[in-house]
Amino acid sequence: MAKVLIDKVTKSFGAVNVIRGVSVDIEDGQFVALVGPSGCGKSTLLRMVAGLEDITGGEIRIGDRVVNDLPPKKRDIAMVFQSYALYPHMTVASNMAFSLDLAKVDKAERDRKVNAAADMLGLTPLLDRYPRQLSGGQRQRVAMGRALVRAPAVFLFDEPLSNLDAKLRVQMRAELKELHQRVRTTTVYVTHDQVEAMTMADKIVVMRDGVIEQIGSPLELYDQPANLFVAGFIGSPS
Ligand code: ADP
Numbered sequence: 074m075a076k077v078l079i080d081k082v083t084k085s086f087g088a089v090n091v092i093r094g095v096s097v098d099i100e101d102g103q104f105v106a107l108v109g110p111s112g113c114g115k116s117t118l119l120r121m122v123a124g125l126e127d128i129t130g131g132e133i134r135i136g137d138r139v140v141n142d143l144p145p146k147k148r149d150i151a152m153v154f155q156s157y158a159l160y161p162h163m164t165v166a167s168n169m170a171f172s173l174d175l176a177k178v179d180k181a182e183r184d185r186k187v188n189a190a191a192d193m194l195g196l197t198p199l200l201d202r203y204p205r206q207l208s209g210g211q212r213q214r215v216a217m218g219r220a221l222v223r224a225p226a227v228f229l230f231d232e233p234l235s236n237l238d239a240k241l242r243v244q245m246r247a248e249l250k251e252l253h254q255r256v257r258t259t260t261v262y263v264t265h266d267q268v269e270a271m272t273m274a275d276k277i278v279v280m281r282d283g284v285i286e287q288i289g290s291p292l293e294l295y296d297q298p299a300n301l302f303v304a305g306f307i308g309s310p311s
Pocket residue numbers: 086091109110111112113114115116117118
């Protein structure tokens with residue numbers, strides 16, 4: 074677990090300023106949802122935390138370290154995307170163990186970690202299957218399993234459920250929240266679905282056009298929206 078501090082961060086692509094001075098304090102173990110309409114800069118901000126995108130201005134800290142110039146591998150994070158790119162020629166177990174194999178973790182420890190993650194995600198009966206033999210929801214669980222086995226200090230999720238059908242999405246929301254309650258890993262969760270954010274997050278960051286409109290608990294945003302934009306966004310059906 075680690076805190077994440079995003080301090081006056083900006084991002085420009087050429088002359089276009091897509092993140093215009095964003096500051097967020099994320100505490101140890103918190104589940105923070107980053108919400109806002111498509112194109113407001115959620116993924117760009119998350120990718121800067123992950124190290125997949127350079128930071129134009131400001132500072133990002135993970136734990137006690139300024140990570141602005143650290144490559145993704147050195148940031149102690151694991152990221153899960155909407156498109157779960159599993160290795161098609163590897164079993165579920167091998168997909169989950171991949172990063173541990175790269176890190177030359179010994180076999181007993183690797184198996185123990187994979188089994189523990191599989192158990193938490195309900196994947197134990199599926200460990201010998203190949204991705205093509207899995208449903209969409211099962212594949213997304215494997216993608217989460219890959220992140221989980223690494224026991225990173227921070228999980229970064231970018232709309233991980235948006236490819237799933239509505240029923241499964243609701244079920245996976247609950248599972249993810251339960252998982253967070255068990256492992257308490259600091260989580261930054263990007264979604265354009267305010268219901269998802271309201272049901273899962275300790276704290277919600279509402280963005281619009283590269284700036285933050287409001288930060289608060291689900292209840293605070295619901296009871297005291299800072300402006301009409303926040304009220305409209307939180308109040309609209311997903
Ligand atoms: P969101 O995830 O909230 O939908 P993004 O972070 O993907 O938004 O994008 C924010 C803005 O930055 C958009 O206007 C998008 O077109 C722009 N953008 C994102 N990535 C790039 C890039 N590599 N080059 C130029 N513009 C980009």
